[in-house]
Amino acid sequence: MINLDSKKDIRILAYESSCDETSTAVVKNGREIESMIVATQIKSHQRFGGVVPEVASRHHLEVITQITRKALEQANVTWNEIDAIAVTYGPGLVGALLIGVSAAKAASMATGIPLIGVDHIMGHIMAAQLTAEIAYPALALQVSGGHTEIVLLKDPTHFEIVGDTRDDAAGEAYDKIGRVLGVNYPAGKTIDEWAHRGNDTFHFPRAMMEDDDYDFSFSGLKSAFINTCHHADQIHQELNKYDLAASFQAAVVDVLAHKTIRALKQYQPKTFIMGGGVAANRGLRDRMEHEITLLPENIKPKVILPDLKLCGDNAAMIGAAAYNLYQDGKFADLTLNADPSLELPYADSMLNE
Amino acid sequence: MKILSISTATNQLSVALNEDQRVITEKNERDERNHSEHLDPLFQEILTENKLTLKEIDRFAVAIGPGSYTGLRIGVTTVKMFASILHKELVGVSTLQALAAGALSDQDLVIAGIDARNDNYFAGAYLDQQEQAPICVIDDGHYHIDTLLAAIKKYYEDHPVKELVFVGSGFEKQQKLLEQLEIPYRFGTQKQNEIHAGLIGQLALQEKPVDADELLPKYLRRTQAEADWHQKTGKPFGSDRDYVEEV
Ligand SMILES: Nc1ncnc2c1ncn2[C@@H]1O[C@H](COP(=O)(O)OP(=O)(O)OP(=O)(O)O)[C@@H](O)[C@H]1O
Ligand SMILES: [Mg+2]
Numbered sequence: 001m002i003n004l005d006s007k008k009d010i011r012i013l014a015y016e017s018s019c020d021e022t023s024t025a026v027v028k029n030g031r032e033i034e035s036m037i038v039a040t041q042i043k044s045h046q047r048f049g050g051v052v053p054e055v056a057s058r059h060h061l062e063v064i065t066q067i068t069r070k071a072l073e074q075a076n077v078t079w080n081e082i083d084a085i086a087v088t089y090g091p092g093l094v095g096a097l098l099i100g101v102s103a104a105k106a107a108s109m110a111t112g113i114p115l116i117g118v119d120h121i122m123g124h125i126m127a128a129q130l131t132a133e134i135a136y137p138a139l140a141l142q143v144s145g146g147h148t149e150i151v152l153l154k155d156p157t158h159f160e161i162v163g164d165t166r167d168d169a170a171g172e173a174y175d176k177i178g179r180v181l182g183v184n185y186p187a188g189k190t191i192d193e194w195a196h197r198g199n200d201t202f203h204f205p206r207a208m209m210e211d212d213d214y215d216f217s218f219s220g221l222k223s224a225f226i227n228t229c230h231h232a233d234q235i236h237q238e239l240n241k242y243d244l245a246a247s248f249q250a251a252v253v254d255v256l257a258h259k260t261i262r263a264l265k266q267y268q269p270k271t272f273i274m275g276g277g278v279a280a281n282r283g284l285r286d287r288m289e290h291e292i293t294l295l296p297e298n299i300k301p302k303v304i305l306p307d308l309k310l311c312g313d314n315a316a317m318i319g320a321a322a323y324n325l326y327q328d329g330k331f332a333d334l335t336l337n338a339d340p341s342l343e344l345p346y347a348d349s350m351l352n353e
Numbered sequence: 354m355k356i357l358s359i360s361t362a363t364n365q366l367s368v369a370l371n372e373d374q375r376v377i378t379e380k381n382e383r384d385e386r387n388h389s390e391h392l393d394p395l396f397q398e399i400l401t402e403n404k405l406t407l408k409e410i411d412r413f414a415v416a417i418g419p420g421s422y423t424g425l426r427i428g429v430t431t432v433k434m435f436a437s438i439l440h441k442e443l444v445g446v447s448t449l450q451a452l453a454a455g456a457l458s459d460q461d462l463v464i465a466g467i468d469a470r471n472d473n474y475f476a477g478a479y480l481d482q483q484e485q486a487p488i489c490v491i492d493d494g495h496y497h498i499d500t501l502l503a504a505i506k507k508y509y510e511d512h513p514v515k516e517l518v519f520v521g522s523g524f525e526k527q528q529k530l531l532e533q534l535e536i537p538y539r540f541g542t543q544k545q546n547e548i549h550a551g552l553i554g555q556l557a558l559q560e561k562p563v564d565a566d567e568l569l570p571k572y573l574r575r576t577q578a579e580a581d582w583h584q585k586t587g588k589p590f591g592s593d594r595d596y597v598e599e600v
Contacts, residue, residue: 037599048582061429064434069437334393335394336390
């Protein structure tokens, strides 16, 4: 037996700046958050009804040195106690990513501490590792502003996409229908709250639900929703916004749950994980937990739903994923660049279609 | 004093090491994409060649703008982090002042500019001050060529100079308008039209260092989204910092 106590702790300082949050965190052994700072720009982008990339990049730069210092201070550590510096290098907005990447590389150069580049989506999924230990293989439902994927985790660093959205991401759909209802960007949280006060009276379409794959489509749902609202507008009919929200959410949750459960039955992973901003959705969390309790005992996975504050963009999840890469010896060098369209690899089953 | 200086403001990436006034090395690289991949390796190259580490640098200097927004941010982020982590001095130098410094001569007015498309320029005008940094007589700004030339003409009427020197990018295509000024002028040489980190280092020697947290690019332009929002709502722009909150 290896004596785990005698092993040196691995501490990672992580950066995340892929969209409209600038975040730093110190994470111990990939599991324990020693500090996490999140500076959000939502107030700024609400002026424009969505994220403006150039504005986002400017804001990231305004706080980067301050939140670096703060993360170390709050964790009560110095640079000497940091074993690696991790950073999201994609996917995301290129100008925004470049602030984190430039800062992390500069920090690595100034301190001599090794650098690790992290895929943002791997980060979202690894938020679960900060809540509980993941047994592999695992299956993740990644639902965020730009992604809706079912991901198979063979081990802590080898992920494969087995299902994907063909058009809009789930979070994107929430934000778009939110705009129609006059809800400020990002709309997901408010729509979720409204959904719990209404009923599914509109019966919007559940696209691709019965298809023989693990893919999704939300643009049809979005159009159906918008058409319903416009039509009511034209005939001066007032629709109940809670019922609208409940109907929309029911359609989203139905397809997500239905297909994920089918994937769980096929892949029979040891752990089920949810990641991304939409993983904070109460309707989806409750539904997934419930459906999994109904699975036969022999294929029932352990369920890890990340803390609500770790579902949205944050550096702690990047630190968690980076720990696994650290253990695998996967380091980056000073030529690391932002890759705005970075993607996890697709499973062969997806490529052969 | 050892000064490490950079410009990522244009597609020319420039890094230099100075010992006080003297430029020890300057490396320049043309790079059409963003400078992210090349900047740090170039630093490393200069340090290795001179058997130095970053810790031995006393002051970091950077072209702070105007220029490519993304480029500026890569440079500024990098030196901010260096200075903040290593507790070293940090200075931001106007990109246009640095351009002008390469083309100064007695009795000429140097107009430094960066093509901002559609006949717009990030530009400023500078005069030689011998031992001191060139003095700015037309403020760095985002100008339409007509506005810029009107400002130059007005300056010339009050302060006749021998010749105008246009350096930077995009002035050649304005030859017709320049002729109409009826003031002797010339264009900078290719070397003068590029930004040299060595000059940034020299200019930085005369500047007061600033707090690394406070150093930000001088974009000289609001984003279109902000301008539209301001016009639509009539609300003041407000301080950038008020829009970012810790949660
Ligand atoms: N309770 C909720 N229910 C549904 N959606 C939510 C909820 N909370 C947040 N969201 C949505 O989550 C999204 C933001 O998530 P996240 O920050 O992970 O996405 P992103 O970083 O913009 O995109 P990606 O991670 O895919 O690149 C927004 O679309 C937001 O509306
Ligand atoms: Mg995200």
